[in-house]
Amino acid sequence: MSDPSSINGGTAVAMVGKDCIAIASDLRLGNQSLGLANNFEKVFQFGDKTFMALTGLASDVITLKETFRLKNNLYNLREEREIEPQTLANLVSSTLYEKRFGPYFIGPIVAGLDSKTSKPFICGFDLIGCIDFAKDFIVSGTATDQLYGMCESLYEPNLEPEDLFETISQALLNAVDRDALSGWGAVVYIVTKDKVVKRTLRTRQD
Amino acid sequence: MPGLSFDNYQRNHFLTTRGYGQPTATSTGTTIVGCKFKGGVVIAADTRATAGPIVADKNCEKLHRLAPKIWCAGAGTAADTEMVTQLIASNLELHSLHQNSQPRVITALTMLKQHLFKYQGHLGAYLIVAGVDPTGAHLLSVQAHGSTDIGQYQSLGSGSLAAMAVLESHWVPDMSKEDAMKLCADAIESGIWNDLGSGSNVDLCVMEVGKDAELYRNHLTPNVRSEKARSYKFARGTTAVLRESIRDILDVEETVITFGSASVDAMEVDA
Amino acid sequence: MNGISVDINHLKKGEVNLGTSIMAVKFKDGVILGADSRTTTGSYIANRVTDKLTQIHDTIYCCRSGSAADTQAVADMVKYYLQMYASQLPFDEKPQTKIAANIFQEICYNNKDNLTAGIICAGYDKVNKGTVYSIPIGGSIHQQEYAIAGSGSTFVYGWCNENFKPEMEREECVDFIKTALAEAIKWDGSSGGVIRMVVLTEAGVERLVYYPEDYQK
Numbered sequence: 001m002s003d004p005s006s007i008n009g010g011t012a013v014a015m016v017g018k019d020c021i022a023i024a025s026d027l028r029l030g031n032q033s034l035g036l037a038n039n040f041e042k043v044f045q046f047g048d049k050t051f052m053a054l055t056g057l058a059s060d061v062i063t064l065k066e067t068f069r070l071k072n073n074l075y076n077l078r079e080e081r082e083i084e085p086q087t088l089a090n091l092v093s094s095t096l097y098e099k100r101f102g103p104y105f106i107g108p109i110v111a112g113l114d115s116k117t118s119k120p121f122i123c124g125f126d127l128i129g130c131i132d133f134a135k136d137f138i139v140s141g142t143a144t145d146q147l148y149g150m151c152e153s154l155y156e157p158n159l160e161p162e163d164l165f166e167t168i169s170q171a172l173l174n175a176v177d178r179d180a181l182s183g184w185g186a187v188v189y190i191v192t193k194d195k196v197v198k199r200t201l202r203t204r205q206d
Numbered sequence: 207m208p209g210l211s212f213d214n215y216q217r218n219h220f221l222t223t224r225g226y227g228q229p230t231a232t233s234t235g236t237t238i239v240g241c242k243f244k245g246g247v248v249i250a251a252d253t254r255a256t257a258g259p260i261v262a263d264k265n266c267e268k269l270h271r272l273a274p275k276i277w278c279a280g281a282g283t284a285a286d287t288e289m290v291t292q293l294i295a296s297n298l299e300l301h302s303l304h305q306n307s308q309p310r311v312i313t314a315l316t317m318l319k320q321h322l323f324k325y326q327g328h329l330g331a332y333l334i335v336a337g338v339d340p341t342g343a344h345l346l347s348v349q350a351h352g353s354t355d356i357g358q359y360q361s362l363g364s365g366s367l368a369a370m371a372v373l374e375s376h377w378v379p380d381m382s383k384e385d386a387m388k389l390c391a392d393a394i395e396s397g398i399w400n401d402l403g404s405g406s407n408v409d410l411c412v413m414e415v416g417k418d419a420e421l422y423r424n425h426l427t428p429n430v431r432s433e434k435a436r437s438y439k440f441a442r443g444t445t446a447v448l449r450e451s452i453r454d455i456l457d458v459e460e461t462v463i464t465f466g467s468a469s470v471d472a473m474e475v476d477a
Numbered sequence: 478m479n480g481i482s483v484d485i486n487h488l489k490k491g492e493v494n495l496g497t498s499i500m501a502v503k504f505k506d507g508v509i510l511g512a513d514s515r516t517t518t519g520s521y522i523a524n525r526v527t528d529k530l531t532q533i534h535d536t537i538y539c540c541r542s543g544s545a546a547d548t549q550a551v552a553d554m555v556k557y558y559l560q561m562y563a564s565q566l567p568f569d570e571k572p573q574t575k576i577a578a579n580i581f582q583e584i585c586y587n588n589k590d591n592l593t594a595g596i597i598c599a600g601y602d603k604v605n606k607g608t609v610y611s612i613p614i615g616g617s618i619h620q621q622e623y624a625i626a627g628s629g630s631t632f633v634y635g636w637c638n639e640n641f642k643p644e645m646e647r648e649e650c651v652d653f654i655k656t657a658l659a660e661a662i663k664w665d666g667s668s669g670g671v672i673r674m675v676v677l678t679e680a681g682v683e684r685l686v687y688y689p690e691d692y693q694k
Contacts, residue, residue, distance in 0.1 A: 167438075
């Protein structure tokens with residue numbers, strides 16, 4: 001617990017379903033064991049169907065959120081189109097590796113649907129930009145260990161959006177209940193071809 | 207590498223002095239091997255990536271393409287092996303375009319060793335470089351500090367001892383392609399079973415003189431997850447929702463209507 | 478580090494080490510270089526058939542000891558500089574061994590804070606015939622009749638001193654090196670494998686390999 005990425009706490013997870021993805025995070029922002037805020041969302045939108053979650057040191061989460069907002073806006077202006085999840089993943093990777101010898105203390109997740117093919121895409125990163133391509137789920141944050149356990153047991157492939165919502169929600173909720181640094185509310189985004197649903201979950205408040 | 211930024215270095219160093227440790231980067235606590243055979247070379251790797259004691263990726267790719275017929279297997283810090291490999295692949299392509307000839311394995315190796323030496327071991331990349339070029343088939347290895355080795359067979363990574371045990375006991379000179387593939391796969395499997403840092407599947411790449419390189423992704427899958435005995439699907443409505451917002455995404459269709467020839471005639475003002 | 482008590486035995490963590498037995502000896506027709514073939518990372522033998530005898534020019538070679546990465550990098554630099562130098566020489570003239578040795582010395586001295594490299598540079602040239610230069614850690618240079626270096630060399634200082642003869646015959650010199658290295662390998666845990674030799678004479682380069690069963694008595 002004495003490493004910079006677990007000072008503020010926070011957790012995120014993404015999953016692939018049938019022609020859809022879900023990405024979720026808790027809402028806690030803390031200073032060690034002291035809770036500071038219960039509205040600190042860690043999932044950010046880049047285009048209609050491209051999302052990124054950022055966990056870790058809160059100052060770096062905000063810095064990188066703004067950095068990527070800038071880079072994304074420049075991309076939109078230059079390319080006159082929205083960024084694909086794949087492209088964003090490579091952008092994240094190279095941005096993080098640029099700081100190889102003085103890294104940001106974060107663990108990003110990128111999730112989304114390809115704008116043309118609507119193929120689901122998720123991936124995770126370590127703090128220096130190594131991409132972890134996964135076909136099923138990606139976890140990140142202070143409840144990583146708990147989430148691996150939950151996801152390995154609850155996840156199954158080809159879930160419909162509504163079933164995927166239940167699975168990712170229960171995985172996140174039960175994981176953060178066993179992490180003192182995460183919790184205090186949660187948000188889930190379910191992304192399908194023609195709509196994005198954002199749900200705020202009812203959770204424990206301790 | 208041009209463009210590396212040390213902006214956060216002082217801050218992170220300050221954090222270190224205040225007793226905050228460094229988070230663990232993903233490492234490919236790995237088994238990688240390579241072996242020459244008559245008329246070619248084969249390299250192989252396991253597919254486990256770890257972050258400390260956690261398995262971060264159960265089926266990652268450790269075989270990287272430097273050029274169409276030059277491949278390398280990477281062990282060490284995952285981000286470093288990936289990035290150093292991408293950089294050298296780019297420079298190698300530019301070099302071969304400039305020279306107007308096929309890239310050579312020794313060129314790739316020299317670029318790698320000079321780059322890694324410059325970083326004095328801070329880039330944790332341990333690579334087995336193999337390939338075919340106009341001068342034949344080659345098998346070489348580079349370590350993080352920039353030293354290189356040549357050999358008929360090589361192994362690197364945390365599982366290199368287990369793999370080397372297999373290579374040392376079963377390697378013979380002038381093997382056939384099939385025998386070399388089997389030997390490499392066996393050596394990786396030895397790492398998968400006996401080394402904690404290695405696991406999951408065997409990836410393999412064969413490079414033969416005069417032929418295209420062949421990548422066998424998941425050549426062996428000795429650790430397939432068994433089907434779950436029962437489903438853990440939750441009934442819809444299990445999770446209590448406080449708020450919901452829906453954003454519909456509409457596809458805008460654009461249809462261009464072209465008018466008939468009559469209207470075209472009407473346009474001609476000076477007819 | 479204060480410049481006076483310099484820690485010369487630092488090896489970066491996990492660095493590949495040439496815990497070595499190497500030597501080069503002048504003889505009647507030229508010079509012979511010899512080396513074991515073991516490279517280690519800690520207690521693991523990373524390579525048991527290493528070639529520590531590196532060609533710098535046609536008949537100029539070096540024996541490397543210390544960090545594998547450092548010595549390879551330095552040897553590559555010297556090789557490059559010597560190619561540049563040789564290209565400026567009149568046709569049919571080749572660089573002298575002392576040129577190579579002095580480039581080694583220059584690089585090793587200028588970068589002594591960052592290098593762990595103990596090098597023996599030896600070669601044959603028409604002007605000086607066989608010559609041997611030792612460039613130990615720190616970047617000094619010493620011309621010698623014969624030179625020994627590496628961790629295994631400590632065990633054979635006395636024996637070499639007692640048994641070296643100037644102007645030996647080729648076979649006698651090969652035996653001298655073989656016996657010395659066999660003994661060094663026997664007592665030094667970081668040395669081992671095969672004994673490699675390079676014979677540099679008027680006639681050119683000849684490589685020799687002796688397997689454990691050949692040199693172990």
